[in-house]
Amino acid sequence: MRFTALSAPSAARAAWVTLAAVVVALLLCALIFVFYGVSPGTVYGTMLRGTLGDSTGLAEVARRTIPLLLIGSGLALAFRAQFFNIGAEGQLLLGAVFAAGTGLFVPLPGPLLLPAMFIMGAVGGGLWAGIAAWLRRLNVNEILSTLMLNYIAVAVVTYLIAGPWKGKEVRGYIYTDLFPENGFLAVIPGTQVHWPTLVLGVAGALALQWVLSRSTFGYALRVVGENPGAARYVGLSAGRVATTVALITGGMAGLAGAGEVAGIHHRLLEAGQLSLGYGFTAVIVAWLARGNPALCLITAPVMAIILAGGDLLKIDLNMPFRVVDVFSGVILLCLISSEVFIRNRVTWGTGRPAGSKANG
């Protein structure tokens, strides 16, 4: 097996390699299930039937698509600028905190409350990512800082719901009181699909795609991401671009957090219940989309199916709750490995002269 570098990998090639990576990942997971003692047929059958098979399943998928789409499209943009934000989880939580704080404590006339909650959610998420951007200017790697900020965000949420914001009506539990009715977001009846956030996510993904490909900022972002030397040469401040990107990404994650509390929980509760690992799964969403926010419209539902299907496995097949992480992990691994197939053509077989062995 030999690799030949491709000078211009096409978009079509990227698409089919990505697809192949997902298929390989699913096959690898199947193997894991065999070892675990469950037939892969049963597993995938359960997942598919339970997610795409009926309206409840579809609603579960849609519900998970919402935060994945918001966060994923923001991350896609960040990755294009080589700002490796893996702290979307924390930014989502801070968004939830800011939105909940607004819902609980700011007396606003009815129709203004929800918009205010979303705006504050975006501010909260943006602020959290902004800290990482600021630290980056002090030469702190954003991968580390965003990761650490996740833990701090969890601590902030726990502190608030167990301490100052602990609800008056709740006894032993740790969560806040419910928001006033005006702070409840509309849902598709009978489901937890808060459709206004979904609309926001679709609009956001398209808007970010426009930013990337059509706006002057998107151009600057690509220059910074693709050749920092050229950015310096034309006097583009990489720090400013990174900060803006961080604020946008964090803001998108914050919106997701606001959507979760306003649309589903109607209160601030424990971090583990607020986010089902959306911030991490969204990294895969962005990667599958190869840095194109609009493509998250496809990749977010795909990952949502896996998240929702994974939850079914826990319930229906009594599998360990980490099963979703296995999926995510294997898919991510396959995606990372697939990069080499996008950039290189692979040829099989011999054809090399005698006496030379094992190259590459």
Next chain:
Amino acid sequence: MTQSVTQTKQTNSSPPALRLRGITKRFPGVVANDNVDLTVDAGEVLALLGENGAGKSTLISILYGLYQPDEGTVELRGQPVRVTSPAQALKLGIGLVPQHPLLVARHTVAENLALGGGSGLFPARGVAGRVRELSGKYGLEVNPQARVSDLSPGEKQRVEIVRALMRGAQVLILDEPTSVLTPQEADALFRVMRELKADGRSLIFISHKLDEVLAVADRVTVLRRGKVVGGRDTAGATREDLAEMMVGRSVDFTRKRLAAARPETPLLTVRNLTALGARGLPALRGVSFELRQGEVLGVAGIAGNGQSELVEVLAGLHASGGEVTLAGQPLTGNADERFRGGVAHIPEDRIHSGTVPTMTVAENLALRDYARAPLARGLARDLAATDARARQDVEAYAVATPGIHTPSRLLSGGNIQKLILARELNGSPKLILAVHPTYGLDIGATDQVHRVLLERTEGGAGVLLVSEDLDELLSLSDRIGVMVGGELRGPFPVAEVTRESLGMMMGGAHPTVIPGADQGVIA
């Protein structure tokens, strides 16, 4: 290995060391190599000539296993071989000194040289000795402990040469190795090449400098638009003969700048400029000069003597002390503000700073103005206007590209440079900072660049021309200064200097100059 060498040396009827038969390579939109036949004998230096985009780099990429030919075969000593990767090329004894160095910037020279060649836990250790030995033997100055990111392009190229030599290549390909070398360094390289040749090795040499070709090559093969259009022995050939074979018409080599009465209005005044270099050591130690309107001020010097810093300071990329005024106004601001204020900058490193290789030709041409009208309306880019501007630039500067939406990475070196020139000279810069502006350009393109620069001076622009090509400096400049150890000698009117005197000054032949002084000289 040794037997085969002596063999080929003694028997005249043995097959050539290297033979290419009918090599064809197509890229979308171009046939880069079209049925190319070529041979090199053992103990021979073959020069590959051709205009920018003629297909020289493509041909040697095929030879080095970077590309697979669509048609045709490669034979080594009569044996057909398939070169499927650079690793395999090295095993077959084919070494390459690439046009653009492929080194790991963060590593030291020794570590880079150990990559893929060394063994054990500390591969770099044994290498340092070998490097010193080779660099001592051939006069290729390389410090094994230096970090690659701190090296100038010229120094990087030297590392590449040492690397190929270390691997013991029998066929050594040099893709424009002299572009960034000083005359002395180039002479040293030619000595290396002659020794390798005397060793019975085969060398393929690409250069746009015809004097060098005549000096070092035994034979030339000329490519035009991918096809072999001719070849001859260099014995008895002149520059003019070779140029005519390449471009298909005669070319004029006389001094381009005719001494003219210059207006004495100062354009750029530089007073006591100081700056620190990459290692925190003084790179500029009180540089003062004046550049007049319509003047070409040449700056000669061996890479690493402060030229890069001087240009970067003027372009707004490097902090400095001292005073700079342009047309009477203090020159301040970042690179963008200075560009808008009339400072164009043709950078030293066209791949790593002059362009974004993954972006298209049109996008690269917009690199300076993407955020301003007419290329943008408010926050939105105007893609139609961007394309229109690109088409115009590509046409005006004869950039050979399959299309304006081709990534600039796929352009030949010369065409990337034309792209940069088109972009930088758009508008009417007052001051043009040109660093190696014709590095890698063929004679036609070089001529074009020179004419464009001189045209701009007629309009009153001043050109600060930094070049390691003394012929270029002598043929274009009104005055020439020499950078040595962060200080500027001169500038001297061009009539008062010669190649030799400049070369001497570059080497530090001045009573008060300590060549290569790096530590402890300045308090």
